[in-house]
Amino acid sequence: MRALxxxxxxVLLLVAxxxxxxxxxxxxxxxxxVSPSAGSAPSAGSAPPVDFPQAAxxxxxxxxxxxxxxxxxxxxxxxxLTLRTLSTPAEATTRVSAxxxxxxxxxxxxxxxxxxxxxxxxxxxxxxxxxxxxxxxxQQQILAEINRVERAEVALASRQANAFSAHAAGEISDxxxxxxxxxxxxxAREYDERLDEIDALAEETDGFSSPGRLDELQVALxxxxxxxxxxxxxxxxxxxGPNELYVASSQGAVVLAAIVDGEYVREAFRTDRWDRxxxxxxxxxxxxVTEAAYPxxxxxxxxxxxxxxSVQRITIPHEVGTLRTFVSGGTERVFVEHQRIxxxxxxxxxxxxxxxxxxxxxxxxxxxxxxxxxxxxxxETGEPAPDVTVTKSVGNGDSQAIxxxxxxxxxRTLSPAETYRITVVDEPRVxxxxxxxxLPVPRxxxxx
Numbered sequence: 001m002r003a004l005x006x007x008x009x010x011v012l013l014l015v016a017x018x019x020x021x022x023x024x025x026x027x028x029x030x031x032x033x034v035s036p037s038a039g040s041a042p043s044a045g046s047a048p049p050v051d052f053p054q055a056a057x058x059x060x061x062x063x064x065x066x067x068x069x070x071x072x073x074x075x076x077x078x079x080x081l082t083l084r085t086l087s088t089p090a091e092a093t094t095r096v097s098a099x100x101x102x103x104x105x106x107x108x109x110x111x112x113x114x115x116x117x118x119x120x121x122x123x124x125x126x127x128x129x130x131x132x133x134x135x136x137x138x139q140q141q142i143l144a145e146i147n148r149v150e151r152a153e154v155a156l157a158s159r160q161a162n163a164f165s166a167h168a169a170g171e172i173s174d175x176x177x178x179x180x181x182x183x184x185x186x187x188a189r190e191y192d193e194r195l196d197e198i199d200a201l202a203e204e205t206d207g208f209s210s211p212g213r214l215d216e217l218q219v220a221l222x223x224x225x226x227x228x229x230x231x232x233x234x235x236x237x238x239x240x241g242p243n244e245l246y247v248a249s250s251q252g253a254v255v256l257a258a259i260v261d262g263e264y265v266r267e268a269f270r271t272d273r274w275d276r277x278x279x280x281x282x283x284x285x286x287x288x289v290t291e292a293a294y295p296x297x298x299x300x301x302x303x304x305x306x307x308x309x310s311v312q313r314i315t316i317p318h319e320v321g322t323l324r325t326f327v328s329g330g331t332e333r334v335f336v337e338h339q340r341i342x343x344x345x346x347x348x349x350x351x352x353x354x355x356x357x358x359x360x361x362x363x364x365x366x367x368x369x370x371x372x373x374x375x376x377x378x379x380e381t382g383e384p385a386p387d388v389t390v391t392k393s394v395g396n397g398d399s400q401a402i403x404x405x406x407x408x409x410x411x412r413t414l415s416p417a418e419t420y421r422i423t424v425v426d427e428p429r430v431x432x433x434x435x436x437x438x439l440p441v442p443r444x445x446x447x448x
Contacts, residue, residue, distance in 0.1 A: 081347040082296045083320065084442045085367075086268035086337035092250035095167060096368060096417040099174040101235045101245050101258075118190035125194060129201050139208045145198055146214055149191050153221060156191075160184050160224065161252055161271050168249040177247065178256070181226075182233050188224035195221075216309030223274075223311065223326045223336045226267035228256035244402075246369040246414045257369040259412050263321065264346060264371040266339045278310045278330015286312030286327035293334055293444035297323050320345045334444060343371055343412065348442055355379050357429035359388075361422070367441040368417035374402075376409045376424055384409030389425045392416075399423055415439075 088094045125145050132138040160181065167177040195218050202210040234240040246257040252271035257264070281289075283305035291298040300318035307313050310329035315322065326336035349364040349372075358380065364373040376385040386407050391399040394416040402413040415438045424431040 081320075082442045083323070083339070083341060083348060084294050084296065084444045085266060085339060086270065086334060086444060087255055087368075087441045088248055088250040088253040088268075089270070089272065090443070092253065093168070094248050094250045094417075095170065096246075096248045097174050098244055098246050098414055098416070101175075101178070101232055101243050115186055115190070118187060122190060122194040122197060126197050126201065129198070134206070138205055142198055142202050142205065142208070143211070146195070146211065146217070149195060149198075150213075150217060152191060153188075153217060156184055156188060156221075156224060157271075157276065160269070164249050164254045164269075164271070165251050167247070167254070168251055174245070174247045177249065177254075178229075178232050178245065179236075181254070181256075182229050182236070185225045185229040186233070188221040192218050192221045212308060216307070216311055219307045219311045219313055219326075222313060223269075226256065226269075226336075226338055227260075227265040227340060228258050228267045231258055231260050231265060232256075244414055248369060248417070255369060257414060259343065259371055259414065262343055264339070264341045264343055266337075266341075266369065268337045270335050273331050273333040273335035274328045275310070275330025278328055280309050281307075281312055281327060281329035281332060283307065283312060285332065286314055289327050289332055290314040290316070290323075290325045290334060293446070294323060294325075295445060320347070341371075343373070346371055346373075348439070349373070350439060352433060352436060354431055354433045356431045359385060359424055359426075359429065359431045361424050361431050361433060363422050363433050363436060365436055365439060366415050367439045368415055370415045370439075372413050372415045372422075374405075374411050374413070374422055374424075376405050376411075385426070391423045391425065393421045393423070394418060395420070 129138065129141050129145065132141040163172070163177055163180045163184075166172045167174070172180075195214055199210045199214060202208055228245065231240060231243070232245065235243055240260070243258055243260070246255070248255040253269065255266070255268045257266040259265075286307060287303045287305050290303055294316070297316055297318060300320070301316050303314050303316045305312055305314050307327075312327045312329075314325045314327060316324075321339065321341040324338040325334040327333065328335045346366075348370060349366045351362050351364050353360065353362045355361070356379075358378065360377045360379045360382075362373075362375045362377075364375075366372060374390050376388050376390070377383065378385050384405070384407065386405050386409060388405045388409070390402050390405065390411045390413075392402050392413055393399040395418050399421070403411045405411045417438060420436050420438075421432060421434040422436060423433075
């Protein structure tokens with residue numbers, strides 16, 4: 001029933017990297033996803049879409065709209081605001097690096113092939129269920145397919161944890177890690193969509209409805225997705241320009257971050273905080289966990305919860321961006337965090353400045369993986385200095401160009417985890433800001 005559309009999609013996916021059509025931001029939202037609307041509620045047995053809302057959620061329609069890239073900063077006081085963020089365990093040995101992600105035909109073709117294979121498999125699942133005799137045989141087929149997805153999710157968890165550990169041990173590169181995590185996310189998304197199909201077929205079956213574990217399984221699958229993985233996929237396909245990615249890993253944990261279209265996006269996954277055999281946790285309990293861990297963010301907007309069984313997904317759309325967490329029953333802790341933060345209002349930074357050779361340079365330093373804004377002004381007039389080259393060197397490493405300043409005299413990069421140097425170059429003029437220390441990570445309250 002889905003064979004023709006899937007075939008068309010597969011061809012398009014294979015062609016997209018070659019065509020290299022630019023569509024900034026494309027691929028950041030899961031295919032077919034829509035933001036939750038005010039007052040809407042998911043139907044029984046079906047998890048809601050997994051798109052990651054940018055800035056504010058329409059569910060809070062009585063509040064002012066949030067900021068988007070290019071607009072004025074929201075009217076909130078960010079002077080004492082902290083947007084806490086999950087990271088690798090404080091005591092863990094962490095491998096930290098950054099690399100530039102660009103269009104990659106090989107990776108893109110691999111992703112497209114895997115997507116097509118998974119979609120065809122879903123079509124085959126639907127066909128098997130529809131061909132089963134009505135009654136007990138069809139019910140058994142539905143339950144068997146749910147069991148297959150459950151086993152596949154266990155395999156995904158193991159695959160992802162192994163990738164974390166292999167990267168932390170230096171056994172795979174940044175690119176290999178990110179490619180593997182993109183594949184995990186795409187596979188999880190296909191399983192999630194497959195469960196939607198199975199759920200619909202279950203509802204059509206007389207005297208039968210989907211078991212409650214289907215909802216829990218869908219929310220668990222959504223934990224494998226993330227805004228940085230989506231951006232990495234779009235970049236590999238040529239739908240977004242080359243970009244710097246921050247990568248940090250330790251045994252059983254990973255953090256990814258990037259700057260995308262005027263926003264800072266970050267995702268973190270901690271396997272040590274996910275009790276896969278843990279007991280159930282209610283919406284209210286999961287909201288309380290998130291509010292306790294991120295008190296400043298929770299004070300900006302009321303959280304929204306969706307989940308079932310041992311996994312809950314909490315979303316807080318606020319004036320500066322969006323926080324999404326996944327909370328585990330058993331540990332009653334956040335084990336996955338996704339953040340989007342508007343760069344025009346990013347609160348967690350402290351400036352260092354220097355003047356010389358006719359320039360006034362400000363570096364808004366932040367925590368490892370956070371967005372660093374470099375602003376270059378004419379020292380005499382105070383006007384922005386555009387088209388000036390800015391470089392960054394980490395530790396004793398060589399300087400690497402991070403770009404040229406825009407019409408506002410601004411260029412952005414991601415903070416390393418160690419001391420670094422920013423150099424502004426407009427031959428023969430040079431200004432150097434050395435020994436810049438990153439800020440401490442503003443970790444969630446009572447984090448280990």
